[in-house]
Amino acid sequence: MRFFVETFGCQMNVADSLEMGRRLRARGFRTTKQLDRADVVLVNSCTVRDHAEHKALSFLGRLADWKSAAPGRLLIFAGCAAERLKDRLGRRFPQVDLVAGAKSIGDFDRLLAERFPALPFDGQQEWVDAWGWAPGLGETGLPGEGVTAFVTIMRGCNYACTYCVVPSVRGRELYRPAASIFSEVKERAAQGQREILLLGQTVNSYRPQGPNPGPEGREISDFSDLLQMVDAVPGVARIRFMSPHPHYVDERLAQAIHRSARVAPHIHLPVQSGSDAVLARMRRNYTREEFCRKVDVLRHHIPGLAVTTDFIVGFPGETEEDFLATLRLGREADLDGAYTFKYSPRPGTVSAQGADDVPDSVKEERLARLMEETDSRSRTKLAQLVGKTQEVLVEKGASEGSGFVWEGRTAHCRKIYVTSAKTHTTGDLLSVRVERADGKTLYGRVDA
Template structure:
């Protein structure tokens, strides 16, 4: 099925040869950031250049997120400003991509008739084809189910050192609060050979760190054929890590986002055994109460989550654990919320992304009668955030006086004399921009930094 076409717009946008600047604003998760890099690569291959500012661009693309209501509403406020521009300049091209586009489809055109293209996340690789239809004077909606073909586009990377590499698209889970499966589609795993080939290309261009991405990355390979002689799936995340580990030039490998239901001991053992895999694991737990987890349809218990963390720390004692958590889920009692606080305190997370529950369209929990008030959401979120920062400070304290390997990523924007990078455990670290002999540090350098100042979410030090 091809993209839906509606009636022509009154004035067709100019062709790519006549307009050469673009601007992409990305909302939401790492998957969206990776999609934006690919779409920027497509635009530049078409002859576009990045504009100096959003209001100067000839093509404006919003890559949207619908995981929270406030992110979705922010998109509409941005669109209102651009719609006003379009009324004064009909040659401006307006594109909404990502999850809001998938969720709203043609309804977006009724709400913002100035839009030229509405495209779901499965269509990111088809941007050039869809824009060619726009240039013929059509408003285009591309939200149908689409098989994501292997991408041969060179993404325009925001970093020259660290790169995202998608390994699995979509999600087959059915968490009762989450809209992702309905907007990103079913799981589609890339072949390990294609992933390794992309990583080899990135290594040849000087990239040092790769983050393997998936909405539910531990599910990698479930849709690929093949069974080993031992009777297990031939393609798993563990097998993929072992397959790509030998890529020359890549110094560090990370992966996200994990699901506790599929985080296996075999995966943990492989991470401990593979030197390039960083000791940092992002494993959302969402709630510290079993009854709430059951209502969320998460498929694991708090005890199962604790066992995962215990196993990681048994094999990699210094490993950093980060997570996501939702407070004020429908029906959550104060006692259940206290269980979440207790788990945060017991685990000692290095970082936790917190959010109050936000009802999302077409999800079961949105229609449940026991929704909690905004006042309760704010109160619980504030209490949780205070505890999260307290725990992060406590975890940061262990770095004081230690020497950490840091990958130089760039310059500290607040202090150009400093460089910034991250430890293997993902702590942001600031340090002098040159070696003792005066040689400037460049992005991609690996340096040892003696940590002299610790904060909740960052470190500072000197070169060791």
């Protein structure tokens, strides 16, 4: 029996697919990358933007033929769009056998057992904890797994940003016990996954109430403690985290990153807008000045820190003045790069109840100006690396014909192609001299 997984959306969703995949593996299923060989298909969906939801639903629609091509095939629709649409899916997609919304990931085993009581079960089920980790089930070979281990440390979000559908589809924050995180990280590192990516919707708000013992009974009270716990696991070469919220960035976190030798000097800190008026209407819980001050605190403690961000343009009521404030923020905060998005209202959010009053042509025009600014800033930062030595984590052999042997990432998460006279393996840390920067990619040679 084999299962096929298609994941839409963010890295949290990739991690959730891995967790659900582990539960299927505990029932004796094996993965396949060929749809026509699959007995079970798991579609893990995203709803954060209309486009992402539409892509998942059209894939689901195309699976009607797969489902009817052989008896006994099972189709599972999971994730954020599944949570948002669950009661309305049946009529449009009768081919779906089980809906497992984003709030049900921890309950996936029970849903499987209830809906498919005849599914095989090899007796390991009780080993899978509520966060999907199970000893020995780490190597699933699912898309997204390679040198980087995706380790979920919390789920949900206690914020209420007015444009965001996440709190309604993922619920309030739930924190994973430190002992479970530690066990998973230890096993991942022992299996050769050299980079640990700690995941949570607001990952740095990790603050379990009550006792939360880590290794040797040490109390893990917040995200700073957790970083240092993971930093001490043998075999871990690099630690990243995604996505932090600016509200929880403080001196303590900056010092913890500084003290943790393996935490990469890069933070992706979504700001969304450079205008205080827009930030207030988004209910982001910080001002532009506070955001810049937090970036300064981080830079003060972490030498060579790279800071990237997310921006939304065309939020309701955004004036040209507001937009110019956003445009200026990249330069003022010396940001290293940004993902830029055009606002689109999501059903059920506060901002969708008001008018989407920035014309699409204006959103497009602002998006183009912002992308030009952020891309040019990013190119300049890359060009400054030429001639310098970077620590590179090898992720894979470069594609054939590229003329380069290894593909990896610098500590700032920049993609780099590396030539080397020696043989390396995935997960090696190399000292690489950057020879060229081209667009968003670096090219270099292993230092002799």
